[in-house]
Amino acid sequence: MTESDLGAEALALDKQVFHSWSAQAHLNPIAIARGLGSRLWDHAGREYLDFSSQMVNVNIGHSHPKVVAAIAEQAAELATIAPPTANLVRGRAVAEILRHAPEGFTKVFLTNGGADAVENAIRMARLHTGRDKVLSTYRSYHGNTGAAVVATGDWRRIPNEYARGHVHFFGPFPYRSEFWSDSPEQETERALHHLERVILSEGPDSIAAILLETVPGTAGVLVPPPGYLSGVRELATRHGIMLILDEVMAGFGRTGHWLALDGVDGGTVVPDLVTFAKGVNSGYVPVGGVMISEPITKTFDDTVFPGGLTYSGHPLAAASILAALQAMESEGIVVNANRIGTDVLGPGLRALAAKHPIIGEVRGMGVFWALDLVTDPQARTPVPAATVGAIKAACADRGLLVFAAENRIHVVPPCIVTDDEVAQALAIYDEVFGEVGAG
Structure with a gap:
């Protein structure tokens, strides 16, 4: 033909x-x-x-020839294996991811994509805190599965609102401010005041997590004004709320940093959970995951984590992650x-x-x-x-x-x-x- x-x-x-x-x-x-x-x-x-x-x-x-070769080599050696097994390439991929994680992150839960990652991060936050509600912004996209699409703020949420416990608020956007701000600094101040009022109105003790894209992508590449993420971190810490940063689109090089959080507020904001996918292996094989801070991992030392995926830590995905991250660094x-x-x-x-x-x-x-x-x-x-x-x-x-x-x-x-x-x-x-x- x-x-x-x-x-x-x-x-x-x-x-x-x-x-x-x-x-x-x-x-x-x-x-x-x-x-x-x-x-x-x-x-x-x-x-x-x-x-x-x-x-x-x-x-x-x-x-990319190195990533293509790594997938082919892994397919010839071991194309798939169940998640409960130990697997060398999976372990090496996780170790490579953790090299770029914030301080105090000790484990990675591998998923099939970004939406799965958000779902499981929400689950971890709820189980860790014993609380239910998740706060996220109207200008956001977090995925097309049950909780992830309801956490999403844009129009795609509305026909799909079947998950419970989701509350939305307005994040900062100086160009189209919801707060009548006339400077980035004022936008930060007023957006944080708005978020604090939402937290207090919803009841801090009912809120498991604040879920934010570090840099909202599909919503318009909304780089947060100085001090905003730091202020959200402070509010979350004050009220015992987990901060989940969604780096599915913004992570692994997209912002010119390994993670977008490294380039915002001087890289000082340390969340409790980080979701990722996309750039970690450039989508060559479907994969995503959750980087987990040590306090949350300890919650599940003796308590079963009630979540799992047949293809979690798939060897072909792991090989593509390892090769991609190594190539990104060496080149x-x-x-x-x-x-x-x-x-x-x-x-x-x-x-x-x-x-x-x-x-x-x-x-x-x-x-x-x-x-x-x-x-x-x-x-x-x-x-x-x-x-x-x-x-x-x-x-x-x-x-x-x-x-x-x-x-x-x-x-x-x-x-x-x-x-x-x-x-x-x-x-x-x-x-x-x-x-x-x-x-």
């Missing part, structure tokens, strides 16, 4: 696939055949620069993400915003950025969905794959992205914003 035939077959067979978050009759996917680094190719050989990192997870880039990939954000991508996006009034705000760090698109820079009126759709399509026509959410374009290339690739993407954005923004 020719490549054209293979592409046609892929699209024909895809009609039998039930796609997530989609109206099934209105899909128009690209059939991707292969990838390498920051680039993808369809079956016709057309090249795309991937500035979406797919689901903001391919941090190490596509088809300076996290350092590259930090440099790109500080020296190349951040300045380039701010230059675009100065040129194109459609870009109301640029925010982010590392290779984790969002462009907040507006029809009126003064009123900050969000552009309609049709405008974002037109921008996404125009970029794809020019060979650039972007991540779009609500009125935003998220600029989230792999951590290995080069200066030249950033320049190529910026040139496409410039052309598209000039075309769509002028219309």
Whole structure:
């Protein structure tokens, strides 16, 4: 069969696939055949620069040879084994994860993905505290399983509200403040006051955990203003509440740090639990997990933890984690993400915003950025969905794959992205914003 035939077959067979978050009759996917680094190719050989990192997870880039080889070698040696066994590659992967964990973290529970990780972190917090309620923000996404989707704040929660004990509050967002703030410092002060009032109104002794994305991703790459996470930590400690930081999207290089918490408030905030997935192995094999601080692990020394997964600590996933994290360190990939954000991508996006009034705000760090698109820079009126759709399509026509959410374009290339690739993407954005923004 020719490549054209293979592409046609892929699209024909895809009609039998039930796609997530989609109206099934209105899909128009690209059939991707292969990838390498920051680039993808369809079956016709057309090249795309991937500035979406797919689901903001391919941090190490596509088809990294060391990770691919590690998976293949492990598959040949031992493709799967049950969680109760000890397994060398699993142990090495956990040890590598703990090297990057905050101080005082001693164990890792491995899951099949980020939503599983959030589910089990909530379970641990509830069992450890003997409390029930979980507080999370309206601008958040934590996964598509029972408690995780109800902890989520965006529209996806509403048709799925079957889990108990969830309370939402507003986190800080200076550009679109809920608190009428006129500075980041005031936003922090008022957001913390709001959270404290919610805690007191709900009853501190009923609250098991505060669950926050360290840097909310799908909600808009909302880097917390200075002092906010530290203030949340203080409130949680004062009331005996566990602080869960969700690093599923923000972790392992995405912000230019090993964990996003390392780059916020001077890296001084130590949570009680950290959830992760995505970047830990760039999604090569489905995996996630919970980093657990020692006080919580001790709760389960003599008490059974009532949770488990058939594929927890799967050898292929473990091998991919170990190879990915070792490659990221030896090749300076996290350092590259930090440099790109500080020296190349951040300045380039701010230059675009100065040129194109459609870009109301640029925010982010590392290779984790969002462009907040507006029809009126003064009123900050969000552009309609049709405008974002037109921008996404125009970029794809020019060979650039972007991540779009609500009125935003998220600029989230792999951590290995080069200066030249950033320049190529910026040139496409410039052309598209000039075309769509002028219309």
